[in-house]
Amino acid sequence: MRTRTPATILAATAAFAVVLSGCTTPASDAGGGAQRNVTLTVAEWTNPGAVEFTKKLNAQFEKEHPGVKVRLQTAPTANAAWQQLWNSMLQSKSVDVLAQFAPTQQGFAPDYTDLEPGGAAALIASGQLTDLKDQPFMKNYDPAVQAAAVGHKNGVYGVMAAEYVGAGALWYKKDLLAKYHLSVPTTFQEFLDACETLKRAGVTPIFVSAKDGMHGGVWQGVANQMLMKGHRPAESVQVSEDRATAFWKGTQSWTDPVYQEISRRHQKVMQYIEPGAAGVSQQTAPGVWAAKTDDYPFLLDGSWDGLTVQQANPKLNIGFFTLPGTDEAADNRVAFKPDLTWVVPTSAPHKDLAMEWLALFSKPENYQQWLASTGSISTQPALKNTSLPWMDWLNTHMDDAFPQLTNPWVPAGAPLDAAGPDLYKLAPVGGDSIDTVLSRSASAYRKSVGD
Structure with a gap:
């Protein structure tokens, strides 16, 4: 899902906030009914398979929601470009569905360490992400796996949609x-x-x-x-x-x-x-x-x-x-790593539509296409990635696989x-x-x- 580099992620730049401040047309989606002149903004890092799938899903969402335009924003993870993009979009309150790397429980060190969370964990701890635990589409996913990837204090603050093998x-x-x-x-x-x-x-x-x-x-x-x-x-x-x-x-x-x-x-x-x-x-x-x-x-x-x-x-x-x-x-x-996780910021301009977008993404027939496009290990227990020939070894060895170990705090x-x-x-x-x-x-x- 991403280009892995060891470089330290840089802070967001003000320039991005200026450029992106006008990306979303303000509109309320409360009350139901057809939407008019509404722009739902989805953001994810650059990955060919994931981006192509998201474009197709966006087209399907637009067809099912007349008057709604879905804008896709992307940036590579190299040279902190993705960090800068999502930071600026949060600052400008212009993003509805945002990809994040699953913080896992390593992101939340015990209180006795006095360590402050960082990255997605910091967004969760500071109340900037919406709890999705009770959303109907979450029933398609393993609750224990989701809680381990993006859970905190009885809430689940995202849909961890992709897992990959990177260790070895x-x-x-x-x-x-x-x-x-x-x-x-x-x-x-x-x-x-x-x-x-x-x-x-x-x-x-x-x-x-x-x-x-x-x-x-x-x-x-x-x-x-x-x-x-x-x-x-x-x-x-x-x-x-x-x-x-x-x-x-x-x-x-x-x-x-x-x-x-x-x-x-x-x-x-x-x-x-x-x-x-x-x-x-x-x-x-x-x-x-x-x-x-x-x-x-x-x-x-x-x-x-x-x-x-x-x-x-x-x-x-x-x-x-x-x-x-x-x-x-x-x-x-096999040790696998939780990866791309869809989150909905509490500042999302169109939160109801964001939930509908995630519901569409989570439909088994759509999620199966996501697996084929990205090569991800499935996070929906009822599905496996059987469309890619090279997945045969992984599918055979996933019964005793485990989430890869995290480093000390x-x-x-x-x-x-x-x-x-x-x-x-x-x-x-x-x-x-x-x-x-x-x-x-x-x-x-x-x-x-x-x-």
């Missing part, structure tokens, strides 16, 4: 693996063995954008699987909270043996990436990988880029799986590596050792929480 996510070229008599690995050692076989055959195993931090998916994927060993999928939120509490109280640290082992495994995988990974942009990586049919069997990238890969090379026979981070196949489960403005090791600096992408990187993170974390 790997695309692969089926024909290229078959050429070297390889199958999808189920353990960490099997994956390393496959990479070694490919390397000896003169093939570079992994393509990745290390310029934009996508190699961090290896570390995250291994961490999720190792830390969730022995736990049921439903316990992932509690595992995250227990870890965050332990970090805050000083009983866990980034220098602990488990993080040293995760880092060692990360480095082993990094031996098989293309030499120029540090200069590869995440925006161009899927297309470059897809075009090169005789090299790079694996692409380290999220499941959100399926449409981009297919458009770059429609004839490419692709598959998708997650990196097996442990040596026990049963422990190598850190105050706003804390150094980047307080929340985890800086993988740009870890060898072989950077020049620092595991001990140096983890010690730096541990020190940054303790300083950020006031110790």
Whole structure:
């Protein structure tokens, strides 16, 4: 659904507020009946599949609501453009349905930490988003999943419409693996063995954008699987909270043996990436990988880029799986991340129409099209994304999947590596050792929480 970059999101600019202040024609939609000269504004970040679907849904909504015009506003997530757009639209009170990244429960640290929520969590805590829990269309979604993604104090402040796999996510070229008599690995050692076989055959195993931090998916994927060993999928939120509490109280640290082992495994995988990974942009990586049919069997990238890969090379026979981070196949489960969430600001000019738009979006026949367009994992329990061939592995492995673990709580403005090791600096992408990187993170974390 989005272009992932590690850059810090910037504050909104006043210029956007000026430009967008006239985007919506003021009109009341209370009282029912046909609307005249009403503009419903929907905003989401740039993603080809999602934007095309939204345009079609908007056309359907306009047909069903004579006199209503739906205006779609988009911006890329790169260089904080999306942050600037939605901030300015909220300031000008000109948006009715707004996409946000699901804050999850990590966004709401316990009161004893004195940490203030940020991003979408801050909008919820400050009363700027409408509680949707009792809206009829919410019955199509799993209430527990929605509450974990965008719930707060018995309210549910959005419709989490998309989930993706990013931690350890790997695309692969089926024909290229078959050429070297390889199958999808189920353990960490099997994956390393496959990479070694490919390397000896003169093939570079992994393509990745290390310029934009996508190699961090290896570390995250291994961490999720190792830390969730022995736990049921439903316990992932509690595992995250227990870890965050332990970090805050000083009983866990980034220098602990488990993080040293995760880092060692990360480095082993990094031996098989293309030499120029540090200069590869995440925006161009899927297309470059897809075009090169005789090299790079694996692409380290999220499941959100399926449409981009297919458009770059429609004839490419692709598959998708997650990196097996442990040596026990049963422990190598899928970790997914809540993503695009539709919210309705309390300042929405046409709140009733916004609810009707979400109801139309949530109809199973429409949501099924959304899944096909975006490659999302379904958040409606009655539906699965069966229209995309590469979803077969995910559909098979979703029964024991879990929401990916969140990082320990850190105050706003804390150094980047307080929340985890800086993988740009870890060898072989950077020049620092595991001990140096983890010690730096541990020190940054303790300083950020006031110790």
